[in-house]
Amino acid sequence: MNPSRKPQIRTYLLMMAVVAFFGQIYFYPFQSTFRFSAGVLALILILLIREDISEVKLAVMTSTAIVLLRTAIRLYLTDLPLLTLIEENLPAGLYYLSFGLMVWALRLRARKDQPFVTMAAFAVVDVASNLVEAWVGNTFNSRLLVLIVTIGIARSVLAYFVYFLYRSQELLIMKREHQKRYAQLNAVMANIQAEIFYLKKSMGEIESVMSRSHRLYEAHKDNPGVRDEALTIARDVHEIKKDYYRVLRGFEGLVKTFEKDGAMSLKDIASIIEVNARRILEELGSAVTFRVEVGQSIQIKAYHSVFTMLNNLIVNAMDACGDKGGDIMVILDADETQARFVVRDTGEGIEDDVLPVLFTPGFTTKYDEATGAASTGIGLAHVKNLLDALGGSIEVNTEVGRGTAFILTIPRQALEA
CATH class of the missing domain: 1.10.287 (Helix Hairpins)
Structure with a gap:
């Protein structure tokens, strides 16, 4: 056997087992021999979620498994002959076979992003397959027809609702991974x-x-x-x-x-900044709390410069808070003419004699505790350089022992150009 086919075979066997298991959850309406099971719910979900699964192959395997499993259970519980039990369960197998073949023939999975079309189509297939089962099993009657239609609609709606929840969760996870x-x-x-x-x-x-x-x-x-x-x-x-x-x-x-990758909204910028900041704080094991607030959200083309400036200021705020913890607040807002970005911390603050040289290239108050080596002193100078290129200004409000706020004001035209 080709080793590359083993995982595929295991997948089909697993899917078959899942459908067969849920196929044992059923009820008989009107004290008849016609049963409605939850197996079709599992089958619909598998067909919607796993596009790599062949409808025909799964239908053949599932129908066979249903007949064999139900026959084996009945053989264990009763004294009926084997052929009688196979004949009794054959209609159920034909239901799953016809269901899969109709899904394949109608190409239902190609329209699965159209909720109402998909639910209606699966309901029709469910009803048609149940009619095949009832006709072969000679259990059809007028009262059963109403129930077949009702159950077909209910199962299709329920299955698609579960699929919708699954897709929503999957998209949320993908969005978080993308942001990360x-x-x-x-x-x-x-x-x-x-x-x-x-x-x-x-x-x-x-x-x-x-x-x-x-x-x-x-x-x-x-x-x-x-x-x-x-x-x-x-x-x-x-x-x-x-x-x-x-x-x-x-x-x-x-x-x-x-x-060149278009523009980005302030809301999206805030979301990415928050993800990055929380990741850094988690890696550092810091007790600092971090929050981002967004006022009016605008589209920004120079978003990378905004990221760079804010990231530098946020890292400085983390350093200012140090091991004792504290709070960092980032506020992103805009009006008709300008954008305003604020990075505020409750850290150690900045001495008055440091303020005049705060944005001078090479100036730093950071030193490696292990080696005594000074930092490059590029961070704030880089912020000022980017800000000047955008025609913006920066204001520093600080109080020693209470914290610091950096307030960046930038013309909207420069950010949106």
């Missing part, structure tokens, strides 16, 4: 954009070194040793500059490609 992946991608892109800022800063320093090397070359033209060394340094630095430039263009192209 997007938050992770956003964190990566924010780090790349921070590196772009750092590369641009280094490019300026490289230009300065090249200019100084050239001046040194001009000043020592009469000194071959110094002149040649200055020229060599200038050439080497120029090569480094070209490599930096290629890396910078590559990063910027990646960010632009990421941002």
